[in-house]
Amino acid sequence: xxxxxxxxxxxxxxxxxTIPMGMVxxxxxxxxxxxxxxPRNIGWILKQNNTPDIIPCYKVVRSNGKxxxxxxxxxxxxxQRRLENEGIRFNEKGKIINFKNLVT
DNA sequence: ACCATGACTCCAT
DNA sequence: CATGGAGCCATGG
Numbered sequence: 001x002x003x004x005x006x007x008x009x010x011x012x013x014x015x016x017x018t019i020p021m022g023m024v025x026x027x028x029x030x031x032x033x034x035x036x037x038x039p040r041n042i043g044w045i046l047k048q049n050n051t052p053d054i055i056p057c058y059k060v061v062r063s064n065g066k067x068x069x070x071x072x073x074x075x076x077x078x079x080q081r082r083l084e085n086e087g088i089r090f091n092e093k094g095k096i097i098n099f100k101n102l103v104t
Numbered sequence: 105a106c107c108a109t110g111a112c113t114c115c116a117t
Numbered sequence: 118c119a120t121g122g123a124g125c126c127a128t129g130g
Contacts, residue, residue, distance in 0.1 A: 003127075003129095004126095004128090005126095005127065005128080026113095027113080028113070031112090036126090037127095038112075038113090038124090038125050038127080039112040039125085039126095040110065040111090040112050040125065041112090041125095041126060041127065042111080042112080043110065043112065044110075044126095044127070057111085061111095062111085062112070062113085067111085068111035068112080069111065071111060072111075093118095
């Protein structure tokens with residue numbers, strides 16, 4: 001590839017697959033995990049995902065417990081559905097309840 | 105090289 | 118708790 005972030009794509013996707021059922025990761029956590037500087041970069045990388053049923057990019061949430069706007073496959077509503085399927089619950093404001101289930 | 109944009113975060117108000 | 122601004126780093130025009 002000709003851009004710098006592309007070399008982080010596979011590491012990020014691999015990490016996402018290791019996140020257990022019922023748990024999520026924040027953008028900054030994923031960034032730190034693969035050695036990237038800015039959480040913004042993770043957003044860019046997640047947009048490179050073309051296989052939502054193989055790469056669980058829906059497991060990445062914002063640090064405030066809410067979902068990012070730009071989930072590529074049906075928006076944050078679809079992302080919320082996927083998370084709820086794992087048992088993650090949301091309040092009426094769209095914020096994750098018991099936002100302690102982060103991976104370390 | 106300049107500028108706008110983005111699936112973000114932190115901190116102040 | 119909601120909002121705004123600054124910081125952030127890479128991409129693309």
